[in-house]
Amino acid sequence: MSPRSTPWGTYMQIADALRRRIADGELSPGAPVPSESALGREFGVSRTTVRRALASLEEERLIRALPGTGRVVCDPSEKAGDDSARLPQYRRIAAELREQISSGVLAPGAPLPSESAIVQRYGVSRGTARQALSELEGSGLVRSVHGRGRFVREAETPSG
The missing domain is CATH 1.10.10.10 (Winged helix-like DNA-binding domain superfamily/Winged helix DNA-binding domain)
Known part of the structure; x- marks a missing residue:
């Protein structure tokens, strides 16, 4: 498999697209986020690029990873400082x-x-x-x- 050339900042565009889906309610609180491989296929990028996009959403506390389950959309009513959910x-x-x-x-x-x-x-x-x-x-x-x-x-x- 040959390496793909991805324009610089593509992960930010993916993060923006997912952010819009969350804001529009397409991905509601508690809903699973599509898998890394599914997002890679959808956007035509490597999993590394997808991981960068997902990491930025995790830092913003829009999504969180649940070990053994995958990533889910965070509930905005959760306290921002509540680390037990993280x-x-x-x-x-x-x-x-x-x-x-x-x-x-x-x-x-x-x-x-x-x-x-x-x-x-x-x-x-x-x-x-x-x-x-x-x-x-x-x-x-x-x-x-x-x-x-x-x-x-x-x-x-x-x-x-």
Whole structure:
């Protein structure tokens, strides 16, 4: 495949076109943004050019990427300073589980939901579920028992 020559600033034209679609309501809040490959075909440009256009819209908080899902149009009523909506999905899941652990809903020794249960509950990919659980393991809140699952760590007792 030969490299395509794209005029300088083409990504800004693509971003402008998508911005108009959002403003006109053609792409409404929560609606999925067409994939990189679909936009590349539509505008006759490489995925790199499309990514630059999408990145500029993300910086303006017009769209956001949802790991394992794709990009969606942001709701203008969302607070501009609300970074929780910008967190990757796996981090939001890990934060929710971390809160359940710290509040005692998930007591020491209690099993965490399985990857499959997280996939069903949050509507995410298995990889996203695995990443959320791995983050909790990495923080030391959870231990993994091969073949059995993941469990809330027991409180460490001081040795003496």
